Amino acid sequence: xxxxxxxxxxxxxxxxxxxxxxxxxxxxxxxxxxxxxxxxxxxxxxxxxxxxxxxxxxxxxxxxxxxxxxxxxxxxxxxxxxxxxxxxxxxxxxxxxxxxxxxxxxxxxxxxxxxxxxxxxxxxxxxxxxxxxxxxxxxxxxxxxxxxxxxxxxxxxxxxx
Amino acid sequence: xxxxxxxxxxxxxxxxxxxxxxxxxxxxxxxxxxxxxxxxxxxxxxxxxxxxxxxxxxxxxxxxxxxxxxxxxxxxxxxxxxxxxxxxxxxxxxxxxxxxxxxxxxxxxxxxxxxxxxxxxxxxxxxxxxxxxxxxxxxxxxxxxxxxxxxxxxxxxxxxxxxxxxxxxxxxxxxxxxxxxxxxxxxxxxxxxxxxxxxxxxxxxxxxxxxxxxxxxxxxxxxxxxxxxxxxxxxxxxxxxxxxxxxxxxxxxxxxxxxxxxxxxxxxxxxxxxxxxxxxxxxxxxxxxxxxxxxxxxxxxxxxxxxxxxxxxxxxxxxxxxxxxxxxxxxxxxxxxxxxxxxxxxxxxxxxxxxxxxxxxxxxxxxxxxxxxxxxxxxxxxxxxxxxxxxxxxxxxxxxxxxxxxxxxxxxxxxxxxxxxxxxxxxxxxxxxxxxxxxxxxxxxxxxxxxxxxxxxxxxxxxxxxxxxxxxxxxxxxxxxxxxxxxxxxxxxxxxxxxxxxxxxxxxxxxxxxxxxxxxxxxxxxxxxxxxxxxxxxxxxxxxxxxxxxxxxxxxxxxxxxxxxxxxxxxxxxxxxxxxxxxxxxxxxxxxxxxxxxxxxxxxxxxxxxxxxxxxxxxxxxxxxxxxxxxxxxxxxxxxxxxxxxxxxxxxxxxxxxxxxxxxxxxxxxxxxxxxxxxxxxxxxxxxxxxxxxxxxxxxxxxxxxxxxxxxxxxxxxxxxxxxxxxxxxxxxxxxxxxxxxxxxxxxxxxxxxxxxxxxxxxxxxxxxxxxxxxxxxxx
Numbered sequence: 001x002x003x004x005x006x007x008x009x010x011x012x013x014x015x016x017x018x019x020x021x022x023x024x025x026x027x028x029x030x031x032x033x034x035x036x037x038x039x040x041x042x043x044x045x046x047x048x049x050x051x052x053x054x055x056x057x058x059x060x061x062x063x064x065x066x067x068x069x070x071x072x073x074x075x076x077x078x079x080x081x082x083x084x085x086x087x088x089x090x091x092x093x094x095x096x097x098x099x100x101x102x103x104x105x106x107x108x109x110x111x112x113x114x115x116x117x118x119x120x121x122x123x124x125x126x127x128x129x130x131x132x133x134x135x136x137x138x139x140x141x142x143x144x145x146x147x148x149x150x151x152x153x154x155x156x157x158x159x160x161x
Numbered sequence: 162x163x164x165x166x167x168x169x170x171x172x173x174x175x176x177x178x179x180x181x182x183x184x185x186x187x188x189x190x191x192x193x194x195x196x197x198x199x200x201x202x203x204x205x206x207x208x209x210x211x212x213x214x215x216x217x218x219x220x221x222x223x224x225x226x227x228x229x230x231x232x233x234x235x236x237x238x239x240x241x242x243x244x245x246x247x248x249x250x251x252x253x254x255x256x257x258x259x260x261x262x263x264x265x266x267x268x269x270x271x272x273x274x275x276x277x278x279x280x281x282x283x284x285x286x287x288x289x290x291x292x293x294x295x296x297x298x299x300x301x302x303x304x305x306x307x308x309x310x311x312x313x314x315x316x317x318x319x320x321x322x323x324x325x326x327x328x329x330x331x332x333x334x335x336x337x338x339x340x341x342x343x344x345x346x347x348x349x350x351x352x353x354x355x356x357x358x359x360x361x362x363x364x365x366x367x368x369x370x371x372x373x374x375x376x377x378x379x380x381x382x383x384x385x386x387x388x389x390x391x392x393x394x395x396x397x398x399x400x401x402x403x404x405x406x407x408x409x410x411x412x413x414x415x416x417x418x419x420x421x422x423x424x425x426x427x428x429x430x431x432x433x434x435x436x437x438x439x440x441x442x443x444x445x446x447x448x449x450x451x452x453x454x455x456x457x458x459x460x461x462x463x464x465x466x467x468x469x470x471x472x473x474x475x476x477x478x479x480x481x482x483x484x485x486x487x488x489x490x491x492x493x494x495x496x497x498x499x500x501x502x503x504x505x506x507x508x509x510x511x512x513x514x515x516x517x518x519x520x521x522x523x524x525x526x527x528x529x530x531x532x533x534x535x536x537x538x539x540x541x542x543x544x545x546x547x548x549x550x551x552x553x554x555x556x557x558x559x560x561x562x563x564x565x566x567x568x569x570x571x572x573x574x575x576x577x578x579x580x581x582x583x584x585x586x587x588x589x590x591x592x593x594x595x596x597x598x599x600x601x602x603x604x605x606x607x608x609x610x611x612x613x614x615x616x617x618x619x620x621x622x623x624x625x626x627x628x629x630x631x632x633x634x635x636x637x638x639x640x641x642x643x644x645x646x647x648x649x650x651x652x653x654x655x656x657x658x659x660x661x662x663x664x665x666x667x668x669x670x671x672x673x674x675x676x677x678x679x680x681x682x683x684x685x686x687x688x689x690x691x692x693x694x695x696x697x698x699x700x701x702x703x704x705x706x707x708x709x710x711x712x713x714x715x716x717x718x719x720x721x722x723x724x725x726x727x728x729x730x731x732x733x734x735x736x737x738x739x740x741x742x743x744x745x746x747x748x749x750x751x752x753x754x755x756x757x758x759x760x761x762x763x764x765x766x767x768x769x770x771x772x773x774x775x776x777x778x779x780x781x782x783x784x785x786x787x788x789x790x791x792x793x794x795x796x797x798x799x800x801x802x803x804x805x806x807x808x809x810x811x812x813x814x815x816x817x818x819x820x821x822x823x824x825x826x827x828x829x830x831x832x833x834x835x836x837x838x839x840x841x842x843x844x845x846x847x848x849x850x851x852x853x854x855x856x857x858x859x860x861x862x863x864x865x866x867x868x869x870x871x872x873x874x875x876x877x878x879x880x881x882x883x884x885x886x887x888x889x890x891x892x893x894x895x896x897x898x899x900x901x902x903x904x905x906x907x908x909x910x911x912x913x914x915x916x917x918x919x920x921x922x923x924x925x926x927x928x929x930x931x932x933x934x935x936x937x938x939x940x941x
Contacts, residue, residue: 079186079187099830102831107185127870137868144830144875147872
């Protein structure tokens with residue numbers, strides 16, 4: 001049986017929300033259908049493809065693998081909240097400049113996984129970069145330029161060092 | 162760092178993609194992201210049986226469920242059947258009398274939300290009479306086997322028998338003749354974006370369909386016929402597409418038809434978003450094929466004759482199998498000179514989901530078999546892998562000349578030998594010989610392969626691409642094309658071509674995605690045809706617009722049009738460049754000088770199409786491509802000899818002759834991705850496991866796809882040949898490396914371990930047993 005509505009307080013992309021949601025609502029459905037933030041993509045709903053990855057309190061989380069209520073009291077950043085106004089995040093800029101993006105369906109998830117990595121580890125090894133996007137399937141671009149773009153962004157964020 | 166080719170302002174360099182910013186910020190709208198007012202959600206009711214007669218469908222309980230707005234079954238479609246061509250129209254939008262594969266659609270529901278639609282589908286009662294099925298082509302070909310289609314005796318779907326030269330005589334004269342059988346896997350297309358659609362009828366005579374389709378003019382034609390509408394009243398709108406790779410996102414699905422039918426019934430928009438489970442169980446897959454190949458060579462390894470027998474599992478419906486079997490045969494005479502060639506293709510209906518086109522379509526199967534076998538021959542003869550490829554390769558024809566194969570395939574540019582040389586040099590092939598290949602439990606080996614692929618594919622009917630360049634009065638430009646960017650980057654290439662020809666900046670071009678109300682009709686995104694053919698249309702449309710503007714400029718300057726040029730957003734007199742005018746001013750003068758012009762350039766693709774004639778599938782002659790790409794690849798693998806696990810190392814080099822790389826970055830990602838996702842993946846990782854028509858691994862956890870950690874950091878080398886039939890000399894860059902990757906990996910495994918894996922993917926268990934068998938044989 002469908003449960004009664006529960007209260008949920010969270011911030012999404014810096015904006016506070018007080019909502020009522022069904023207990024079974026997945027975070028990805030809350031974001032896409034209620035908040036109209038469709039940047040997180042639904043590829044599988046099995047936590048296998050990573051296209052729905054967001055950051056919760058800075059960590060990369062697949063938003064199809066958590067209930068909306070599990071984000072209660074937390075800070076959620078989606079792909080729509082990564083750029084600073086018109087100024088793109090270095091990870092976004094590097095992915096454009098380096099030609100990493102093809103169909104783009106996995107791109108939001110790639111950015112969110114890389115963002116979580118670089119926040120914690122500003123100077124990752126190639127193996128660490130690969131590991132950070134191991135949960136993000138890409139269908140067409142072959143990963144090479146994504147991996148290189150994350151490394152370029154990391155260097156840029158370290159001030160070129 | 163980035164390479165630059167040719168003497169162009171925009172082309173021949175790394176061009177940032179025009180859609181990259183929207184994609185990297187989450188603003189790009191894919192079909193599932195689209196919302197319209199008053200939307201209903203749809204769900205498809207599917208058959209649990211792989212083969213069963215439908216005795217009755219009772220939808221009454223579903224219709225009574227609160228929130229349900231309409232239900233449809235196959236009977237609503239009035240006997241409409243569809244398929245790839247006239248004689249192959251064997252499929253109904255929703256099955257009426259019989260289901261032929263598991264989870265085939267039998268009904269669909271539109272309701273206020275997805276949960277209600279799904280619940281209603283559970284309430285639809287279907288009486289089935291289960292039938293015995295056939296699940297491999299070998300079962301299907303047996304005398305007295307159950308028939309998938311009652312009117313198709315022997316379950317024969319497609320059959321070709323071609324014979325060029327004198328194969329038997331050539332075998333008799335050969336120094337060595339080898340026969341081997343290879344097997345390629347049943348593979349998913351691999352797109353992450355499952356198909357999705359929104360359909361509505363603004364009035365009873367007009368249909369709007371917004372769907373994830375790489376070839377939007379397929380639904381344009383099919384839906385017009387199915388719903389008895391003039392094409393003028395069918396509006397197909399294309400959102401951003403999350404990859405395609407051939408098959409389902411070209412073709413129709415039960416959800417596509419149901420969305421349109423349920424929208425008609427309810428008068429409201431209806432949306433279907435397919436789940437990944439439904440995509441993996443019912444979407445079109447790569448044909449599993451069994452390729453028996455017999456090859457004769459001279460003592461020094463020159464090819465004399467090849468006979469190929471290809472047996473394929475076509476699945477439940479014909480779909481594109483006639484094309485698949487043609488492609489599997491036609492390019493056996495490339496990239497090596499082959500004077501005698503015989504081909505028998507046998508494609509059978511089975512009670513598995515239908516097979517269809519996929520990146521590297523057709524050639525991937527037979528070129529894999531032929532290239533691995535060439536290494537086996539080289540080993541027997543004591544000839545080096547690179548040497549045997551180089552000396553058998555077609556040479557690059559001289560300008561103005563065309564190489565013709567024994568089956569009348571024509572090649573005007575061929576960088577095969579240069580690709581082979583460059584890869585051999587990059588991996589230091591010669592120095593590898595005799596080097597230590599093992600460290601503890603790990604054995605290392607390198608394999609070499611060469612391949613080809615057709616670009617600008619031309620089928621039997623409508624082949625032309627068309628384009629419209631609309632110059633706005635402020636100097637900005639709308640580009641209208643029927644071509645669809647599914648991720649390969651064609652929107653960027655088309656915009657860049659238009660800007661290059663007009664002499665303006667890439668930022669001046671705004672490309673429109675397909676909206677069949679406004680964009681010109683186009684065959685679609687398949688067969689690596691977009692850059693080659695839509696690119697020609699782009700050049701011609703831009704030239705047409707430019708001609709009109711240059712006439713205005715010539716009048717202003719008081720010179721002949723031939724004396725005027727546009728470059729870097731400036732129009733000037735060639736002999737005295739100080740007499741010039743800014744692009745914006747030129748356009749304003751043209752548009753506002755009484756009576757005022759409206760600058761619209763039109764163009765369509767002409768080259769290649771009628772030049773050498775179209776391919777004849779039954780005879781096996783003629784060109785399927787406008788031109789042909791060539792690829793060489795060397796791959797190193799690490800084999801864990803204890804567990805059989807294969808890992809590709811970063812020592813992976815691919816040289817690709819795409820004629821001219823219009824966007825160097827896009828060529829690189831296409832070559833790396835084509836090699837990796839559909840090539841290496843088929844060689845090492847991916848395969849649907851089946852049991853009596855049931856897919857046993859229908860999710861992205863059990864269906865193993867390689868991820869970043871497994872990715873070789875492949876290096877791409879550009880080889881330029883400037884093809885006379887491609888835009889700015891360009892050929893295809895999406896599919897060649899899909900064909901070179903599997904044979905290079907299988908040869909690398911052999912180099913490391915001495916075993917030949919003839920049935921891919923080389924998953925650990927298979928490699929483990931092959932190594933064990935070899936060890937036992939050596940101990941005897």
